[in-house]
Amino acid sequence: DGGITQSPKYLFRKEGQNVTLSCEQNLNHDAMYWYRQDPGQGLRLIYYSQIVNDFQKGDIAEGYSVSREKKESFPLTVTSAQKNPTAFYLCASMFRGQTEAFFGQGTRLTVV
Amino acid sequence: KQEVTQIPAALSVPEGENLVLNCSFTDSAIYNLQWFRQDPGKGLTSLLLIQSSQREQTSGRLNASLDKSSGRSTLYIAASQPGDSATYLCVPAADSWGKLQFGAGTQVVVTP
Numbered sequence: 001d002g003g004i005t006q007s008p009k010y011l012f013r014k015e016g017q018n019v020t021l022s023c024e025q026n027l028n029h030d031a032m033y034w035y036r037q038d039p040g041q042g043l044r045l046i047y048y049s050q051i052v053n054d055f056q057k058g059d060i061a062e063g064y065s066v067s068r069e070k071k072e073s074f075p076l077t078v079t080s081a082q083k084n085p086t087a088f089y090l091c092a093s094m095f096r097g098q099t100e101a102f103f104g105q106g107t108r109l110t111v112v
Numbered sequence: 113k114q115e116v117t118q119i120p121a122a123l124s125v126p127e128g129e130n131l132v133l134n135c136s137f138t139d140s141a142i143y144n145l146q147w148f149r150q151d152p153g154k155g156l157t158s159l160l161l162i163q164s165s166q167r168e169q170t171s172g173r174l175n176a177s178l179d180k181s182s183g184r185s186t187l188y189i190a191a192s193q194p195g196d197s198a199t200y201l202c203v204p205a206a207d208s209w210g211k212l213q214f215g216a217g218t219q220v221v222v223t224p
Contacts, residue, residue: 103158
């Protein structure tokens with residue numbers, strides 16, 4: 001089945017640790033996105049990538065990093081510089097020019 | 113900066129009633145608009161995509177209208193069912209690369 005797979009579903013991070021969230025798509029989509037969702041708020045864009053080996057900062061990129069070495073993969077690293085990382089993280093992808101976005105099932109990150 | 117407002121923020125109706133969810137956005141220069149549903153702790157599921165040149169889009173019991181010039185979209189759900197309980201998000205796209213803007217959504221509860 002075609003779709004977007006995020007893993008893990010739940011992730012716990014200790015203070016000072018870096019953690020990496022995985023996002024893989026087999027839809028052959030060009031663009032991939034990472035969003036953060038906090039309770040009662042709209043999704044906020046962290047990073048996005050329109051082509052392999054290229055990515056841009058979104059509205060809240062500080063404390064996060066990404067890579068896009070393969071078209072189907074767009075991992076997000078939450079670094080120790082992110083002071084309030086507890087949130088629900090969503091990955092999305094789409095074809096350029098269609099902008100029908102498809103989302104993964106999310107990763108819930110909690111700082112312990 | 114695009115601001116998306118969805119009214120009401122929460123809605124509870126008995127099964128069988130029709131639902132009307134309203135969305136307004138401040139910048140009418142949108143590429144298209146997508147309606148999503150989100151179940152608790154899950155990712156977003158696309159319901160309808162309306163291109164900027166269209167006035168409405170229908171899928172089953174769902175109908176979405178778009179008045180781009182006035183910055184409004186409405187989602188109608190006919191004959192609501194308990195399975196329609198979710199948060200509904202109206203998401204305009206600024207360009208063909210899918211720069212999406214999110215509001216906080218409307219939380220819907222349909223009681224049996």
